[in-house]
Amino acid sequence: MNKEIFYWNQSPHDNLVETAMLLLAVLFLCYVVKLAFFDQDDG
């Protein structure tokens, strides 16, 4: 049976790019949470 491949055997280069993008997105989300709930600066 022919298998359609979506994730299997992805190159390390692609994995690194995905990890970098994940980290950036998570950092952004953490910063958003900080801005919404923990940022005390009154400017």
Place this chain on the structure above:
Amino acid sequence: MSATDPTPAKKRPAYFLWTALLVGLMAATAVVNPTLLTGTIADVSKFFYLKFDWLIMWLPLLAFGVGLTVALSPRFGNIRLGGQDAVPEYSFLSWMNMLFTAGIGVGIVFFGPIEALWHYYHSPIGIQATGLTEYQKVENAMSLALHVWGIPAWSLYMIAGLVMAYFTYQHKTECTPAAPLEYAFKHKKWAKPLGIIVTGMAILSIAMSVSSSIAMASVQIASGLHIITGMAFDSIGWKAAVLTALALLYTFGAVLPINKGMKFLGDWTIYLSIVLLLFIFIVGPTHYFLSTMAVSVGNILTQTVRHSFELYMFNNRDWVVWYPMAYWVWWVTWAPFVGVFLAKISKGRTLREFVFASVMVPSGFIVIWFSVFSGFSLLDTVEGSGRLAEIANKGDYEGTFYHLLNMFPLSDFTKPLTVVLFLGFIVTTVTSAAISLGIMTSNDGRSENKFRAVVWCVLMTLISYAVIFTGKMEGIKAVGSFSGFPFVFIMYLWFAALWRQLNRDVPKVRKD
């Protein structure tokens, strides 16, 4: 509360001049050499849709959650936009009519009979799924159609409008997508430069997306006239003539005050659509329509969370790029202008009223509309001639609606009515977009500027002419959705800005 504490007027960048130039330049490139944009932009968009699917998927549900939290909060829900003594400027009905026609409008006519059919044939949980009974495939198709057009879509518009309205009326900021960020995070060095970029991108994405919609609507109206009369209305000359007529109407609508032009257009477009809907509901299989509505409401209540986190992981990835990523990004792309317009017409409403009305009323109408039109197409496919599916699967999307009307009595009246409906919906959408662009590029960023709104009407019409004469739509659409994509991230910052500001404006009451 700082409703009486206006932000001091400050000098704005010359948005009007440089965004008009930027839009003109991008439009010229998109028309002269579309592959330059479509090739690169489409690839980059697809890459981001696929890699950020996990971040985009649940954005509408999050927007709904934030709105619901604000609405149900005893601290925030009763805040009245414009101050506690402010009174609404428009009746509830006109307010809803304007919101609906600005927000989605023409799409429901175009996609009404084909949306669920598309999911029935192409989704992984339609006819492609093995082991499902016929009724499950039909229900899944309707459930997916209502997911992308219903509560999630309107939640994105609601949150854009809520954030902009709150800052505009309670803090007298500009009525732009950037203003909430610039005000709430004014102590951050990045706020001002980000605000300028956000305003520029919003204007670019609005002008390009709306231009592509104008061109598409002109083609659809001309095609409708061709189907009705059998005459050669689908020639380029007639398409251009239709566009000219449209341009006169929406420019006239943008020049008139909102309570005359836009209110009149919104009201009558909705009334006409209700007449058509009621007609089909009564002369069509009424019990089937009612059953479809009941099942659809049940599916919304039970399936929304599931759909919001479903990535169909081992299915063809193109499906996920198209559904629901492209839908969500499309709504997000339109959110800045719908938000500006919604904010403009919502003075005097409480936050609770704003959230519930702007999500529930349009979503309710969508449920009824799609249950009737998409529901009938599915019924024709499962039990009838299958003619509507045949036409839709050939790609004759605008023809599907007219052929559906042919299956009912009095189609000689209902088909011209549909052309008028098309016209009404697109004119209201462009009018509201032009008003929003006029506000965003005005000197103070919060007042209507009729002259600049007219210039935007002219610019968008010129782009649409170029698209019609060259037949090259893809470049314009690609620029529109690409420049709208960053609003996925801006929306998260809007959540933070709103939550932070609400908590500052209404401090918690200490119980001790």
